[in-house]
Amino acid sequence: MRILHSCYLSLIFTIPLMADAPGRLPGFNVPAPDPGVLEIQTPILGEVKAGKEAILCTYLEGELADDLYIESYGAFQSSVGAHHAVLYTVKKHRAPGTYECGSIEESMQEETTFLAGTGGDSPTGPGTKVNLPAGVLFRAAKGQQIMIQTHWLNYTNQPLRGQAVFHIQSRKPEPSDKIADFFFVSTSKLYLNPEDKHREAQGRCTMREDLTFFMTAGHMHEYGKHVKVTLKRKEGETMTLIDHAWNPHFTAVPPAYLEQIQVRKGDELIVDCTYKDKIDKPLSYPTEMCGAIGFFYPARKTMVCFDDQMQ
CATH class of the missing domain: 2.60.120.230 (Jelly Rolls)
Incomplete structure (x- = not known):
């Protein structure tokens, strides 16, 4: 069980092990989060076969104990075969683990809320710190489950394993803030x-x-x-x-x-x-x-x- 702390909220959930692996992918170097910054990651994901494409949805165990309001984030995806990595919340809960989640169109039909991202399905690159405009926040609602969607295009001749990590800076909302x-x-x-x-x-x-x-x-x-x-x-x-x-x-x-x-x-x-x-x-x-x-x-x-x- 990992207990992850933001500046005003504690989240408790388990990174699913599945056939995937815990820990950090060798060679995937992500800086340590600043104090007060929440870190969320996928496991080391299962293999994508050579020459294949995969869209994976990793559901984390548990649900948000309270609303989480995000003012900035950084997102990281291991580079080989990376297309995008996006952190969502979802209303419809699913057993923890990583699943093939169909096409992007199909997986987006599930009601989701965007929290952070990098690559092709986010207008920011890996490792870039994104600061939202003043008075604008992303919101993760109490009771929802965290889901991380990753997209991989393995153009190599070897099986591929990947991983994604997110650094989340949150704050208390003001009545005038926009979501x-x-x-x-x-x-x-x-x-x-x-x-x-x-x-x-x-x-x-x-x-x-x-x-x-x-x-x-x-x-x-x-x-x-x-x-x-x-x-x-x-x-x-x-x-x-x-x-x-x-x-x-x-x-x-x-x-x-x-x-x-x-x-x-x-x-x-x-x-x-x-x-x-x-x-x-x-x-x-x-x-x-x-x-x-x-x-x-x-x-x-x-x-x-x-x-x-x-x-």
């Missing part, structure tokens, strides 16, 4: 044919309420060539948030638009993607993607929108 969460806008209809001359995809989502975005980034994988993220006002005016050539390195550390943006009900977020001129096989979602990721407030839960359909 934030993560958004993901994409398309699940992406299909790239080697014989096509023009390889393009588009994801879009109409906002159902007034929101504020912060830390917005594009999201593609290794065959990406260019990504553009546009906010289209319901009156027709457009604002370009992201517009740059794609580098596979951006899958883990995407360039982000950091300004806060007021988004109104009826506005549309549009993601346009183009892909490399040469591909050697047909590609579809989720092997390749066309998406926008970021944070928003006020939030009740994670916002996932595929092809203008809220999940």
Whole structure:
């Protein structure tokens, strides 16, 4: 049993051993957390076979004894094969352990709350300290279970084991604070044919309420060539948030638009993607993607929108 202390809250839960291993993955060097910072980690995860992809969901034992309000975090994922690592809370409890959790679209259909992340499904890179804007917090609700989702792409010729670690800085909330969460806008209809001359995809989502975005980034994988993220006002005016050539390195550390943006009900977020001129096989979602990721407030839960359909 591990007792983990934040600056004003104690959490008690067990890291599941399963067929995985406890402790720290050899060679995965994570700095010690600062005093008053909560550290949460997965076990050393089971093997991902050579040439394979895996999306894993690690559920920790127990539940939050009280609400936890997060003002900053750092997230770390062992580098080989890393796509992303995200710390969530979930309402639906599950037996502790690590499970294959299907596609990202499927796993995000479970009602989740984003707490911290790194890599492709978070607009920040590994080890980066993320400070939320003044008066904005992520909230982990009392009674919910901690779940860590990790995504691995093993392009090596050897089995892969990985691990993720999170450092969480919390504080007591103020009445004026706003609660934030993560958004993901994409398309699940992406299909790239080697014989096509023009390889393009588009994801879009109409906002159902007034929101504020912060830390917005594009999201593609290794065959990406260019990504553009546009906010289209319901009156027709457009604002370009992201517009740059794609580098596979951006899958883990995407360039982000950091300004806060007021988004109104009826506005549309549009993601346009183009892909490399040469591909050697047909590609579809989720092997390749066309998406926008970021944070928003006020939030009740994670916002996932595929092809203008809220999940």
